[in-house]
Structures are given as C-alpha cells and as structure tokens.
Amino acid sequence: MACNEIWAVARIRDGQITGAGLQLIEAARELAREKGLDARAVLLGCDRATADELAGVVNGVLWLNDERLNEYDAAVHAGALFGLMEARGKPVAIFAGTNDTDSEVVPRLAAMCGAAFASSCVKIRWEGDDLAIRRPVFGGKVYEELALLSRPAMVTVRPGAFDGAQKLAAPGSVEEISVEIPASSGVTVVERASSAQGGQDLSDARRVVAGGRGVSGESYQKVEALADALDGSIAASRALVDAGERPHEQQVGKSGKTISPDLYIACGISGAIHHVLGMNTSKVVVAVNSDPDAPIFAAADLGMVGDVMEILPALAEALRARK
Numbered sequence: 001m002a003c004n005e006i007w008a009v010a011r012i013r014d015g016q017i018t019g020a021g022l023q024l025i026e027a028a029r030e031l032a033r034e035k036g037l038d039a040r041a042v043l044l045g046c047d048r049a050t051a052d053e054l055a056g057v058v059n060g061v062l063w064l065n066d067e068r069l070n071e072y073d074a075a076v077h078a079g080a081l082f083g084l085m086e087a088r089g090k091p092v093a094i095f096a097g098t099n100d101t102d103s104e105v106v107p108r109l110a111a112m113c114g115a116a117f118a119s120s121c122v123k124i125r126w127e128g129d130d131l132a133i134r135r136p137v138f139g140g141k142v143y144e145e146l147a148l149l150s151r152p153a154m155v156t157v158r159p160g161a162f163d164g165a166q167k168l169a170a171p172g173s174v175e176e177i178s179v180e181i182p183a184s185s186g187v188t189v190v191e192r193a194s195s196a197q198g199g200q201d202l203s204d205a206r207r208v209v210a211g212g213r214g215v216s217g218e219s220y221q222k223v224e225a226l227a228d229a230l231d232g233s234i235a236a237s238r239a240l241v242d243a244g245e246r247p248h249e250q251q252v253g254k255s256g257k258t259i260s261p262d263l264y265i266a267c268g269i270s271g272a273i274h275h276v277l278g279m280n281t282s283k284v285v286v287a288v289n290s291d292p293d294a295p296i297f298a299a300a301d302l303g304m305v306g307d308v309m310e311i312l313p314a315l316a317e318a319l320r321a322r323k
C-alpha cells in the first residue's frame with residue numbers, strides 16, 4: 001500500500017518546533033508541491049497544543065498520540081513510524097533531521113522496510129519521479145549526488161539546507177492516528193537535565209562561536225564574550241569536551257553536532273577533518289588561529305592569523321561599538 005505524501009518527522013524541544021524541524025517541513029512542502037503530492041508532519045507523542053501549532057505550518061499533521069512516545073527510544077520511534085507506514089501506506093519520502101535522535105531512528109526504519117537511506121543531505125530535488133540528493137563526502141572535499149530509487153526515500157537533512165516553513169494562511173488538519181507501539185528496547189530514562197545553552201539547540205543557532213584547545217581554561221571566556229556580542233551561541237571542539245571543559249552537547253564534528261549556521265567563528269581550532277565535518281556547510285566560516293598553516297584556514301572564508309587573546313576581545317569590542 002502506498003500514499004501520495006511526503007512526511008517530515010517533527011522534533012519538538014521544550015514544547016517548541018525546532019528551527020531545523022521547520023526547515024524539514026518546508027522541504028516536504030516544496031518537494032510535494034512540485035509533484036502534486038501532500039506534505040505531512042509526523043508528530044510522535046507530545047500534546048494537542050503542539051499538534052495544533054504544527055498544523056499552522058503544514059496542511060496535515062499525523063499525530064501519533066501515545067505517551068509512550070514522549071520518552072525517546074530509537075527502537076520504539078522507528079517501530080511507531082513503521083506502524084504508521086503499515087496503517088497509512090508507504091509515503092514517497094520521509095525527511096528527518098541530521099541530529100542525535102533521527103540519525104539513529106531513520107537508518108533503523110530504512111532497514112526495517114528495506115528502503116534507501118541517505119544521511120546529512122544539503123539539497124533534495126526531483127530527478128524525473130525519483131528524489132535526488134546532494135551531500136558532502138570525504139570530509140566535505142567533494143559532494144555526491146544520489147538518486148534514491150526506493151519508496152519511501154529516506155533522508156536526513158542538514159540544518160540550514162532549507163528555509164524554515166512560514167505560517168499558512170489557514171491552519172492544516174490534525175489526524176490522530178493509533179498505531180501499534182513496540183515494546184521499549186530496555187532503555188530507561190533516569191534523569192533529564194537542561195542544556196547549558198538554556199534549552200537552545202546548537203543546530204538552530206544562526207551565529208556560532210566555537211573554541212578549541214587554543215582557548216582552553218579561562219581563555220574560553222573570550223569565546224563567550226564574542227558570542228555574547230554577536231547574540232550567538234557557543235560551541236567547542238572535541239579537545240575541550242574530552243578535557244571536561246565543555247559539555248558534549250556543544251561539540252561540533254563527526255562525533256558531535258552537525259550544524260550549518262550563517263556564521264561560524266572557529267577560535268583556536270586546528271581544523272582536523274573530524275571537526276570540519278560538523279561545520280563545513282556553514283554559510284560563512286571565519287577562523288582565528290596563531291598558526292598560519294593550520295588546516296582550518298582551508299575550510300574558512302575569512303582567516304585571521306594571530307593570538308585569540310588579542311583578536312577575540314578586539315572583535316567583541318568592535319561589534320559592541322557597532323550595536
């Protein structure tokens with residue numbers, strides 16, 4: 001059984017649709033419109049108010065209203081989406097985020113239904129009746145284009161690849177759907193702690209100032225001050241996370257977050273490929289490093305060779321003066 005829909009898996013953070021979630025909805029809306037398909041947001045758990053809010057930006061919300069989905073468990077979420085597919089028919093495509101949860105859920109789902117899966121995509125377009133995606137490979141040195149020939153085509157999309165969906169003139173409908181929810185995989189949530197960024201997901205930040213080993217210890221305050229002057233967010237390389245100086249949720253790179261802000265300022269970061277993989281689709285990259293041969297300059301649009309202790313305060317002051 002099949003349905004003529006494209007689904008965007010909506011992730012909610014602190015009761016709000018994430019910026020990246022709005023971008024997925026826009027991707028589904030744009031691509032569905034081109035082929036006369038229907039775009040749908042899929043909401044796993046949450047509440048009526050959230051489902052209604054989602055309906056403000058997409059014509060239809062498929063709401064799996066079951067409180068067992070409120071706790072994240074990859075096997076349960078993948079199983080619920082599989083159940084939705086069995087109940088409603090296979091959609092043409094499923095779009096989800098390049099984030100910690102969907103990067104775990106969507107490949108599982110693809111394996112469950114034998115569908116093609118492409119991660120970390122920066123572009124999606126139609127190639128005839130198939131979806132073609134573009135994504136960076138080999139550390140962003142080249143981009144590959146793939147046509148996904150299965151139904152559904154499953155794609156995780158990098159933040160920043162699409163604009164966020166705007167409100168509709170008239171809200172869409174909310175369909176409450178019951179599906180069989182698989183038993184928990186045995187994961188028990190023992191504690192929840194709010195993030196150091198006051199609930200803001202780094203993936204949604206438009207301006208990010210990141211620090212590496214070159215700003216360890218108290219020097220990191222210069223990164224915070226610059227981020228503050230920019231109304232931006234802070235991030236870190238793995239060197240600082242491994243040293244216990246920054247929380248893992250601020251780590252950018254292969255084993256951290258993948259982000260695409262408008263502006264990424266890398267301070268005292270050498271530019272190891274594992275780091276660059278997480279930020280090389282940022283719109284503008286600025287690197288500050290005392291080593292003129294640091295690899296980060298190859299990934300930067302603008303480079304400043306010098307000491308972070310001098311350059312960061314000067315930048316912050318200039319920004320504050322402009323404000």
Ligand SMILES: Cc1cc2nc3c(=O)[nH]c(=O)nc-3n(C[C@H](O)[C@H](O)[C@H](O)COP(=O)(O)OP(=O)(O)OC[C@H]3O[C@@H](n4cnc5c(N)ncnc54)[C@H](O)[C@@H]3O)c2cc1C
Nearest residue numbers: 212213214237238239253254255256268270274275290308
């Ligand atoms: C499987 C795997 C996964 C990994 N995942 C990640 C990941 O997700 N994210 C990540 O970041 N790394 C990751 N790494 C680690 C990565 O390979 C690098 O070791 C790490 O990114 C280095 O961090 P850094 O650039 O802060 O430190 P360094 O490489 O030590 O660089 C410090 C830089 O600071 C500069 N500097 C020093 N003092 C100053 C100063 N006063 N002013 C200006 N510049 C200064 C130096 O010139 C140098 O370029 C991973 C590694 C592996 C093997």
